[in-house]
Amino acid sequence: MRIAVFGAGYIGLVTAACFAELGHTVAVRDIRSEAVTALRAGRTPIHEPGLDTLLTRNADRLSYTIDADEAVRGAEVAYICVDTPPTAGGDADLSRVFAVVRSLRDATHLTAVVVKSTVPVGTGARVRTALDRVGLRHVGYASNPEFTAEGTAVHDFLHPDRIVIGTWDEQTAACVADLHKDVPGTIVTLDVESAEMVKLTANAFLATKISFANEIANICDLVGADIVAVTRAVGLDQRIGPHFLKAGVGWGGSCFPKDTLALKQMARNAGHSPQLLDAVIEVNELQHRRPVVRLRAALGGLDGARVALLGTTFKPGTDDMRQAPSTVLAARLLAEGAEVRCWDPLAKLPDTAPWSHVSRSPSPAHSMAEADAAVIVTEWPELLDVDWPVVRPTMRTPVILDGRNLLDPATMKGVGYHYLGVGRSRLPH
Numbered sequence: 001m002r003i004a005v006f007g008a009g010y011i012g013l014v015t016a017a018c019f020a021e022l023g024h025t026v027a028v029r030d031i032r033s034e035a036v037t038a039l040r041a042g043r044t045p046i047h048e049p050g051l052d053t054l055l056t057r058n059a060d061r062l063s064y065t066i067d068a069d070e071a072v073r074g075a076e077v078a079y080i081c082v083d084t085p086p087t088a089g090g091d092a093d094l095s096r097v098f099a100v101v102r103s104l105r106d107a108t109h110l111t112a113v114v115v116k117s118t119v120p121v122g123t124g125a126r127v128r129t130a131l132d133r134v135g136l137r138h139v140g141y142a143s144n145p146e147f148t149a150e151g152t153a154v155h156d157f158l159h160p161d162r163i164v165i166g167t168w169d170e171q172t173a174a175c176v177a178d179l180h181k182d183v184p185g186t187i188v189t190l191d192v193e194s195a196e197m198v199k200l201t202a203n204a205f206l207a208t209k210i211s212f213a214n215e216i217a218n219i220c221d222l223v224g225a226d227i228v229a230v231t232r233a234v235g236l237d238q239r240i241g242p243h244f245l246k247a248g249v250g251w252g253g254s255c256f257p258k259d260t261l262a263l264k265q266m267a268r269n270a271g272h273s274p275q276l277l278d279a280v281i282e283v284n285e286l287q288h289r290r291p292v293v294r295l296r297a298a299l300g301g302l303d304g305a306r307v308a309l310l311g312t313t314f315k316p317g318t319d320d321m322r323q324a325p326s327t328v329l330a331a332r333l334l335a336e337g338a339e340v341r342c343w344d345p346l347a348k349l350p351d352t353a354p355w356s357h358v359s360r361s362p363s364p365a366h367s368m369a370e371a372d373a374a375v376i377v378t379e380w381p382e383l384l385d386v387d388w389p390v391v392r393p394t395m396r397t398p399v400i401l402d403g404r405n406l407l408d409p410a411t412m413k414g415v416g417y418h419y420l421g422v423g424r425s426r427l428p429h
C-alpha cells in the first residue's frame with residue numbers, strides 16, 4: 001500500500017521505517033526542512049536503535065518531503081504522527097493534528113486518515129468533522145494509537161502485544177488491519193473513543209505502577225526494608241507482574257508526564273477530579289526532588305558542593321531529554337548553590353537553563369573527579385563498567401546516590417563509598 005506519514009519525529013520515523021520494512025511505500029512529510037534534508041541525505045535525525053538499518057535497507061520505498069501535497073500524491077492512507085504537547089492549560093495541543101487535516105484537503109483519493117499521535121478522547125470525532133469540512137466525507141477515519149517505547153521502538157512496532165484500531169466502520173478497520181497483516185500481535189478493533197482512551201489508560205497505568213513502587217520505596221527507607229527485594233518478590237505474583245516496578249528518581253520522557261496531565265485535564269474538563277491520578281503525578285514530582293534533600297543531608301549543605309550527574313536522558317538507549325528527571329535535579333542543585341557537572345553518552349542537551357550552567361564531561365570518571373557526590377540518574381550500562389575503586393580516591397567526598405538502584409550496595413560500601421540507594425535503607429550505607 002502507499003502511505004503518507006505526517007511527522008518525522010520519534011514515532012513518525014519508526015512508523016515509516018517499519019511500514020517500509022513490511023513492504024509498503026511510504027512518503028514522510030515534516031515541516032522541519034532540516035529534518036527532511038538530513039533524511040534525504042541518509043542521516044537519521046534521532047537516535048533509535050535499529051532505525052538507521054531499516055531506513056537504509058528500505059530506502060527505495062521511502063521518500064521525504066516538506067510538501068504535504070507531494071506526500072499524499074497516490075497515497076491510500078495518511079498517518080498523523082505529529083506532536084501533541086501540553087498547552088498552557090495542560091490539555092493536549094491538537095493544533096498540529098488539525099494543521100495536517102487541513103493540508104489534506106486536495107487528497108480526495110485517500111481511503112483512510114489514521115491518527116497515531118496520542119490525543120484526548122473526542123479528538124477523532126473532531127477530526128471527522130474537519131475532514132468532512134474539507135471535502136473528505138468519503139474518506140474513512142481510524143485511531144491507531146502507538147505503544148512503542150523509546151530505545152526499543154523498532155522492535156516494539158514489529159512485535160507488538162496488540163494493535164489497537166478504533167473506527168466507526170468495518171471497511172476502515174479492515175484497511176488498517178491489512179497494513180499490519182505481517183505483524184504478529186492481537187488486533188483489537190473497537191470504537192474510536194475507546195481506542196483513544198486505551199492509549200491514555202495504558203500510559204497512566206504504567207506511570208501508576210512506577211509511582212506506587214516509588215511510594216513503597218520511600219516507606220522502605222523509613223522502616224528499614226529493601227525495595228529491590230520487595231518488588232522482586234511482589235512481582236512474582238502473576239496478577240501483579242515484574243514490569244514497571246523499578247523505584248528510582250521518577251518517570252520522565254515525552255509521554256508519561258504529558259499524557260498523565262492530558263488525562264487529568266480531560267477528566268477535569270468533564271467535571272471529574274481524578275484523585276488517584278493526581279497522587280501518581282504528585283509522587284513523581286516529589287521523587288525528582290528527593291535526591292537533593294538526601295544529598296543536602298549527606299553533605300551537610302549543598303552551597304559550593306560539586307555534584308556529578310551520571311546520565312541525563314530520561315532513560316537509557318535514547319538521546320531524548322524531554323521531561324528528563326535530570327533537568328529538575330540540575331535546576332534544584334544549582335538553586336542550592338552547587339556546581340553541577342554531567343556525563344551522558346547520547347543526550348542532546350538543550351542550550352538553555354539549567355543545562356547552560358552545567359559542564360559536560362567526556363566520561364563518568366572525569367565528571368566525578370574532585371566531586372563531593374555523584375547521582376546515577378539514568379541507568380546507562382556504561383556505568384557498570386566504571387572502575388569504582390579507582391574513582392573513589394579522586395572524589396572530594398565519596399558519596400554515591402544511586403537513583404536507579406543500578407549498583408551493588410555491598411560492593412560499593414566495600415570499596416569505601418557512602419552509598420545511598422532508593423528504598424534500600426536496610427542495606428549498608
Ligand SMILES: NC(=O)C1=CN([C@@H]2O[C@H](COP(=O)(O)OP(=O)(O)OC[C@H]3O[C@@H](n4cnc5c(N)ncnc54)[C@H](O)[C@@H]3O)[C@@H](O)[C@H]2O)C=CC1
Pocket residue numbers: 006007008009010011012029030031032035081082083084096099100116117118119146147148149150153254255
Ligand atoms: N515518542 C514516543 O515514543 C511515542 C510518542 N507517541 C505520540 O506520538 C506523537 C508524536 O510523538 P513524537 O514522535 O515523540 O514527537 P516529535 O516531536 O519527535 O515528532 C513530531 C514531528 O511532527 C512534526 N510536525 C509538526 N507539525 C507537522 C505538520 N503539520 N506536518 C508534518 N509534520 C509536522 C514536527 O516537526 C516533528 O518532527 C505524540 O502525540 C506522542 O504522544 C506515542 C507513543 C510513543
Ligand SMILES: O=C(O)[C@H]1O[C@H](OP(=O)(O)OP(=O)(O)OC[C@H]2O[C@@H](n3ccc(=O)[nH]c3=O)[C@H](O)[C@@H]2O)[C@H](O)[C@@H](O)[C@@H]1O
Pocket residue numbers: 118146147148149150151203206210243244245246247248249250251252253254255256314315
Ligand atoms: O506513549 C509513549 O510515548 C510511550 O511511553 C512509554 O515509553 P517511554 O516513555 O519511551 O519509556 P518507558 O520505558 O516507559 O519509561 C518511561 C519513564 O519511566 C521510568 N521507569 C520505567 C520503568 C520502571 O520500572 N521505573 C521507571 O522509573 C523510566 O526511567 C522513564 O523515565 C511507554 O512505555 C510506551 O508504551 C508508550 O508508547
